Every structure is written in structure tokens, then in C-alpha cells.
Amino acid sequence: MTVPLRRNRDYTLLWVGQACAEVGFSASLIAFPLLVLAVTGSAVASGVVLAADAVAQFVVGLPGGALADRWDRRRVMLACEGVQAAALASLVAVLLLDAVVLPHLVLVAVVLGACRALFEPAEDASIAAIVPDDQLATAIALNSARSSIGQLAGTALGGVLFAIARWVPFLLDLITHVIAFTALLFLRLPPRRVERAPLRGLGREVRDGIRWVARHPEIRVTTLCAVVLNLFFSAFYLIVIVLADQRGVPAGEIGIMAAMLGAGGLLGALIAPALHRALRPHIAIAAVFWALTALAPLTLLVPGGYLMGAVFAAMALFAPTANTTITTHQLLLTPDEMRGRLSGVMNVAVGAAAAIGPALGGVLAETLTARHAVVVCVIGMAVVTLFVTVNPTLRRYPGRAHQREEVQL
The missing domain is CATH 1.20.1250.20 (MFS general substrate transporter like domains)
Incomplete structure (x- = not known):
């Protein structure tokens, strides 16, 4: 039991x-x-x-x-x-x-x-x-x-x-x-065989991890889409803070606005297990892309930091469900001896996008008006959202039954 x-x-x-x-x-x-x-x-x-x-x-x-x-x-x-x-x-x-x-x-x-x-x-x-x-x-x-x-x-x-x-x-x-x-x-932790190989073989093991990710279409495609979405959302996040400052929103209110992104993520994490069970994998993944694309333009329309924070909270609501669906499938698909490398590749790819995104946002905010910079980010998110929606690999994303079969094999 x-x-x-x-x-x-x-x-x-x-x-x-x-x-x-x-x-x-x-x-x-x-x-x-x-x-x-x-x-x-x-x-x-x-x-x-x-x-x-x-x-x-x-x-x-x-x-x-x-x-x-x-x-x-x-x-x-x-x-x-x-x-x-x-x-x-x-x-x-x-x-x-x-x-x-x-x-x-x-x-x-x-x-x-x-x-x-x-x-x-x-x-x-x-x-x-x-x-x-x-x-x-x-x-x-x-x-x-x-x-x-x-x-x-x-x-x-x-x-x-x-x-x-x-x-x-x-x-x-x-x-x-x-x-x-x-x-x-x-x-x-359950006992597992620990390698005693010399460190000079580490580069080959890293390449094996990258090849593992590249060899599986659903991992490769979801990674690419997550990188692009994180890039534009990180840029968008900085630009919206600049926009709020230009509108004269007090610093304390901007802080609360930013914190509401975390509040939305917390609520989304609490409902993620239920949504993961209820939604088809493709819908669970696509939902976060559509939510960000549809809600981002509202930051140009709503007044005040609190309402902009509410938009942030709504944008974060579906991200934990998509993350749960993707990560669960990847861990069940990946053998134990490769799981660390899978995580390393994912962290580097998504982390690089999150690091470059604010720099992109800063450049956009300097060269364009904040409103136009938001529009550029929305267009970027919309393009990757359409790709996620029509991509055949993601439309056939394996469900829980298929994952159990893969584990048994």
C-alpha cells in the first residue's frame, strides 16, 4: 500500500x-x-x-x-x-x-x-x-x-x-x-552504484546528457519553447516595472505588484495536481503560454500597481501545472543514471533565458517607449504560443498511461 x-x-x-x-x-x-x-x-x-x-x-x-x-x-x-x-x-x-x-x-x-x-x-x-x-x-x-x-x-x-x-x-x-x-x-536515499571514473571523462558525460535531451522530441521541443517564453517574459517583467515607475506608481506598491507574481505561483502550485490529472498534457502545457500572451497586454490598460499585480498573479496561475506535467514526464522517461544531467541541461537552458531576458528588456526600454516594448514582448510570446498550439509533437505529448508503460519497459 x-x-x-x-x-x-x-x-x-x-x-x-x-x-x-x-x-x-x-x-x-x-x-x-x-x-x-x-x-x-x-x-x-x-x-x-x-x-x-x-x-x-x-x-x-x-x-x-x-x-x-x-x-x-x-x-x-x-x-x-x-x-x-x-x-x-x-x-x-x-x-x-x-x-x-x-x-x-x-x-x-x-x-x-x-x-x-x-x-x-x-x-x-x-x-x-x-x-x-x-x-x-x-x-x-x-x-x-x-x-x-x-x-x-x-x-x-x-x-x-x-x-x-x-x-x-x-x-x-x-x-x-x-x-x-x-x-x-x-x-x-535508495542505494545506487556510484561512479569512480576520473574527472577527465566528465566532458563526455555532459555531452551524453545533451544528446539525451536532443534525442527525445518532446523534451527538445518543450525546452526550446520554455527558453523562448522565459526570455520574453523576463524582458516583459522588467519593462512593466519601468512602465509602473513612469506612471508614478509608488515604490511600495511596485513591490506588492511584484510579490503578487509569487502569490499567483503559490496558488497555481496548490491547484496544479488537480489540473494535472484533469487536463490533457498538451492543454496543460499550452494553457500557460496562452495565459501569458492574452494577459500581458492588460498591463497597458489597467491603472495602478495593485491591478497590474493582479494581472501578474493571473499570469503565474498555470505555470506550475505546465511545469508539473513536463517535469513528471521527463523524470519518468529518463533513467536514474541520467536524471542529474537532464536537470542540469534544463537549468542551464531556462536559466540562460531568464538571465538574458532582463538585458533584452533593458535594451527595449531604452530604445523604445515602455508601451512599445511591451508590445514587442507580447508579439514574441504570441509567436511561441502559436507554435506550441499547432506543434504535432506537443499535441501528441504522452499522458500518464503512456508514462507508466515507459517506466515498466
Whole structure:
């Protein structure tokens, strides 16, 4: 008899530990650029620190997925949590001593970004090992809810704690990583064969992961579509903030507007398991594309930050269902020894789009009016939405019955 997910000891340990870590991460994420500005007075320096984090994630992403398949995944996660806690402890210490310097901030950002790039493939691959196939979709949806909760709570705490003292949000992040590390100490993963191959073979293993993604049409097509959608939505998000500022929306109201995106994602994650069961896979995937394309133009029409935030919340509602449908199928299709590399490829592809998107949004906002820049992004989203709607591979996207057959084979 299958144990209910809420009584799955190992999944609960992983979920609770990482929920705490998500809160701390979001708190320090908003505090980091504020800290750099306070220390250096330079917006360029703030950008360099944030870029260092993003570059580290990008560089480590693909080999990190291969290492998650090669090494003991629990030890990888433990090492990442421990190293992040040590990096944050060093940051808290220099802040208390008033001895912080820019190179140290860059180094901490690199360490944190690299550890996340290593941790995520190990966690993604582990979920399929500790959760039964018929509960995997619910587990993935709950992980989306976890991220939304962390973003909402951490973002709210980060600014408040930074106002108390510069080191406080980073102390919170340190404490939450210690909690996550402790939870992982009690995590039990099914035994698996661990490779002892030399690191010089890592490049070949990375290429094997990329070929695995490229060889499966539904993974290849959904990845391409997700990259394009993330690119234009990330640009759109920045442009709408610029548009709100031009309209004279107060900064506090803009903050609430941005937070409502996370609130919509949280609500969407809660209803994702039911929608995943009720909707055909193609409809579940296409719904988020149509929602973004149809709702984005409303930001040009509605007045005030609160109504624009409501549009943001509605746009985020169907994303967890699409993510649940896609990720569940990919994990069930992919053999265990390849799941880390699958996650690494996905994270790098989608993360690159999310990183380039704001730069695209900045260029559009500088060269066009904000309204025209929104229109450009809507056109980009509309093109990929039409492609998703008519693409034969996505229209034949495998359902749950087909996924069970693939697992049995």
C-alpha cells in the first residue's frame, strides 16, 4: 500500500529543509545588491556581484548535472549546504567586523551560485527515487509551492532585516542552510552504484546528457519553447516595472505588484495536481503560454500597481501545472543514471533565458517607449504560443498511461 506523501519521511525532510533554505536565499537575494550599494556606492559593482552569481550557476550547471549522476547525491547536497553555510558565515563575520571588501562579496556570490548549480540536479534526481511514480506530480507541484512560499516570505523579510542591520538577512540565510543541512543528515536515499571514473571523462558525460535531451522530441521541443517564453517574459517583467515607475506608481506598491507574481505561483502550485490529472498534457502545457500572451497586454490598460499585480498573479496561475506535467514526464522517461544531467541541461537552458531576458528588456526600454516594448514582448510570446498550439509533437505529448508503460519497459 502506497504511503501518503505527507507521511513520506524522506520527502518531508527534504521539503521542509529546502523550504527553510528558500526563505533564507530569497532574503539574502534582495539584500545582496543593497549591501554592495551600501559598501561601494556603485551600481556597477552591484551588477558585477549579481553577474558573478549568475555566471557561476551557468558554468557549473552542465558539469553539476553530470556529477549528480556520478557521485552520491545525498553527499553532494550535504556538501553544497555546508559550503554555502561557511560562505555566509564568512560574510556575516566581515560585516560584524566592518571589514567587508568587494572581492570577498564576489567570491561569496560565486560560491553560492556554484553550490546551487550542483545542488539542484542532485535534488531533482533524488525526488524520483524517494517518491512513488503515482505521487511524483504532486511532489513536483509541492516543490513549486515551496519555492513560491520562500520567495514571498524571504523577499518580505530581506528588506526589513537589512534595515535592522546589514548582516541580519545573511545570518537568516546561514541559519536556514544549517537547518537544511541537519535535515539532509537524516535523509535516506535508495542505494545506487556510484561512479569512480576520473574527472577527465566528465566532458563526455555532459555531452551524453545533451544528446539525451536532443534525442527525445518532446523534451527538445518543450525546452526550446520554455527558453523562448522565459526570455520574453523576463524582458516583459522588467519593462512593466519601468512602465509602473513612469506612471508614478509608488515604490511600495511596485513591490506588492511584484510579490503578487509569487502569490499567483503559490496558488497555481496548490491547484496544479488537480489540473494535472484533469487536463490533457498538451492543454496543460499550452494553457500557460496562452495565459501569458492574452494577459500581458492588460498591463497597458489597467491603472495602478495593485491591478497590474493582479494581472501578474493571473499570469503565474498555470505555470506550475505546465511545469508539473513536463517535469513528471521527463523524470519518468529518463533513467536514474541520467536524471542529474537532464536537470542540469534544463537549468542551464531556462536559466540562460531568464538571465538574458532582463538585458533584452533593458535594451527595449531604452530604445523604445515602455508601451512599445511591451508590445514587442507580447508579439514574441504570441509567436511561441502559436507554435506550441499547432506543434504535432506537443499535441501528441504522452499522458500518464503512456508514462507508466515507459517506466515498466
